[in-house]
Amino acid sequence: MRILLVGAGGVGDSIVKIAANRNFYELIVVADYDPARAQRSVDWVTDNRRDVAHRFIATSIDASNSQNVAALVAEHKITHVMNAVEPKFVQSVFQGALDGGANYLDMAMSLSHTHPTDPFNTPAEKLGDWQYDRSSEFATKNLLALIGTGAEPGISNIFARYAADHLFQEIDEIKILDGGNLVVKNDAGEEIFAPSFSIWTVIEECLNPPLIWEKDRGWFTTPPFSEPEVFEFPEGIGAVECVNVEHEEVNMLPRTMKANRVSFKYGLGTEFINVLQTLHALGLDRIEPVSVRSQAGRVSVAPRDVVAAVLPDPASLASRMTGKTCAGTLVTGTGTDGSPRATYLYHVADTEWTNEHYGSQAVVWQTALVPVISLELLASGTWSGTGVMGPEEFDAKPFLDLLRDDYGQPWGLDDRDPQNPGKL
Template identity: 35%
Template sequence: MRMMLVGAGAVGESILKILQWRDQEGAWLEYVLVCDFERKRAQEVVEKLDRDDRFEAAAVNATEKEAMIRLIRMHQIDFLMDAAPPFASNYIFDAAYETGIDYGNMGTWSVPMEHPAYGPGIENSYEEPMTKYNFDRFDAWKKRGNMALICMGIDPGVVNVFAKYAATQLLDEIREVHVKDGGNLSVPGSDPDDIMFGFNVWTVLDEVMNPNVEYDASRGGLLVDRPFAGKEVWEMPDGVGQNTLVKVEHEEVVTMPRYLKQYGLQRATFKISLDESLITALKVIDKLGLRSIHPVRIGETEVIPRDVVAACAPQPGDIGSEMTGEMLVGVQCIGKKDGMDKSYFLYQAFDNQESMKRWGSQAVVAQTGFGAALAIELIGKGIWKDAGVYSPEYFDPLPYMALMDESGYEYHIEEMKL
C-alpha cells in the first residue's frame, strides 16, 4: 500500500504511529505521504516516527482537489486516508475517485437547514444529509473498480463491526442497536465550570449542535429531533459508572439500517455523554451565532465565527496528560436467539494514562486512531476489498475482531438483562 494521509492532526498522528507499529518491516505498508495544511506540522509528525524513511511530509489544502490529485499522481498513491476536518471530506473523496484509487475516512460531512423541520425525513432538516454524498456515488465507484470505506474510526467504525458481529454471531435476529459513547475522564483539581472538549472543537460544534437523528422503521425511517434530545442515564461497565447521554447526529443511524435490515434491524440510535458545562457553553455559542460557517465582516477583516471559537476554545490535546479515567464506547444490540429475547453490550475501553504513556495521545484520540488503523490494515492486506462505497458493517467482522485480539485493542461482550 502506498498511502496518502490528509490531515496530520492528533488522530492522524495516532493512526500513523499504530500503522508503523503494526507493520514495522513494511510487509504491506510501503509508503505514506503525510499531508497537512502546513508542512511544518506534517514534518513534526514524520519526525515522531523515528525518521522511518517510509514516511514523507508535504503541505496541501484539503479543500483544493487539484492539488491533492497532483500529489497522488506524483507519489503513485493507491490509498487516500482522510483525517481532515469534516468540511473537507467531499473534496478528498472526489480526489480519490478522480485518480482511481481507494479511499477511507472516519466520518462524513453534513449540512443542516437553517430552519430544520424536525420529525420524519432527514431530507426535511438537512440540505446535505450525512453519508448521502458518498453513497450517492456508489455506482460510479463500482464502475471504476475502486473502494471507498467511510466511517472507520471508533464510532462510527468499531461499533459498526460490533453490530455486524452481534447480528451474525450472537443473535438470530437483531431488532435494535444503540451506540453509547461515554467514559469517566476528568482533570483532578480542575474548576467545575471549566469547559473540556473531548475531541476536535470544530467537530463538536458541528455534530453535537446539529439536529440529531435516529432510525425507527415503525415510524417511517429516519427521525430528526432538536439538539440534546433523548437524555438518559446509562450505567457503563468496568467501574466507569453512570453517564448522562443525549442523542446527537451520527452516521451509525444511517449506515446500520443500510446493512443490517436484512438481519431484522428496526431501530438505531446514537447517544454521547456530554458534560453539563459543555452543553451550557454550546447552547450559548449557538444562540450567539458563533457556530456559523458563514463569514462575518469585522472592520476590514472577514472571519468565520466557528473558526474563531475553535481557535480560542481549550484544545483537547492540551489537557491529555492531566486527565485520568477512561473512554468507553460500545453498542447495545437487542434481538432474539433460539426464540429468546437477548441483549448484549459490546464495548471497547481505553485508559487515558496508559494511552498517554504508550502512544503519547489522550484516550479519545488513540482509541479513534486505533480503530481506523486496523481497518486500514485489512484494506492494505486485501482482506476487506470490494468495488463501491461501503461502511464497516458490509464486511465480515471476524478478521477485524481477530486483529483487535492480536493487537491488544481489548473489547468485551456483556450479556444484559432485559
C-alpha cells in the first residue's frame, strides 16, 4: 500500500504519528499546501520512529486542484489517497484520486446545499451526495472510495453495523451521540471559550439544517438545534445537552441498514449552543464578505473568518486542554433475545493521554485513528470493495478487534434502560 496523505493539519499529523506505529504500508507521502507543515510531521517520525522513517516523504500539494492530486498519485505510484483537508476540498481530492487511478478515503464528505425555499423541511443536496453519485466511476475502474471513515462519521457507523450484526434482531432507531467534557484553560488557569475543532466547520455543521431519516418519510430537515435532550455519556463525562445537527451518518446508514429512524445529535452543551445562536443572530456566522474599516482603508472580510481568527487555533490547544471526548452510537430496538434493548456503543479518548502520547488533542486524534485502522484492514484484504462505500458496509468485528487488541484502544458497550436510554 502506497498512501498519499493530503493535509498535514491536526488530523493529518495524527494520522502520520499513529501510522508510524504500524507496519502495513510501503510509503506515506505527506502532502500539504505548506510543505514545511508536511515536513514537520515527517520529522516527528524521523525523531521518534527511525525504523519506519524511510517510508515517509514530505511534499507540497494544492488540494483544490485535482490535476495536482492525480500527478502526485502518478509520481509516487499511490494506491490510496487519504484525504485529511477541509471538506471544501473533498471534490477535487476525490476527483484527483479517481483520475489518477487510486483508491480514496476521507473522514468528512462533500458539502451539502440547503433547499432554496424550504430549508428547514426539505433537504436539497446532502452531505456526500456528490460522492455517492460517482460510485460507478470508481467501480468501473475497480477502485474503492471509502468515505466518512473518521470518528464521526466512521467509528459511529461501525458501531451501528456491529449492533445490527451481533446485538439486535430488529433495529428501531440509530442515533449517533457525540459528547465530551473537554475544557480549555488560559495561562491564568481560567476556562476559556475554545472549540476543539475548526469553528468554521462547527458553525457549518451546527447552523445548517439538521438532517433526519425516517423509514416512512425519507430524509428531512429541521431548524437548527432541534430536539434538545440531555444524554449521559460514560466514563465520567456525564450529562450533556445534545441537539440535532447535520451529519454524514444520516445520509450513509439508511442506504444499506434497516432501521425506522437515523439521526445525529451533537453534545454541544448549553453554553456552546448559546454562542452559536448568538453568532447567527448577529450575522457573524456569514461567509459573504462585509466591508469593514481598517487602518489600511476599507477591507472586505467574511465575518466567519474573523470569528475563526479571534479564537485560539484548535491545533494549539492540546497542552491547555483536559477532559474526554466520546464518539458513539445509541441503538434501540429488539435484542437478539427478543426483548427490548437500548445499547450505546462508544469510544472515548482522553485528551491528556493523547497529548502525552501524540501531542494531539483528543478530538483530532480520535478522528485520525479510524482511517489508519481502515487502511490497515484494506491493506490486509480484510476489508475490500469497489465503488463509493461507507465503513458500515464492511464487517465491523475485525475493525473493533484490531482497535482493542492491536491499537490498545478499548471500546465500550452500555446496555441501558430502553424506556430511558439517556440515563446511564
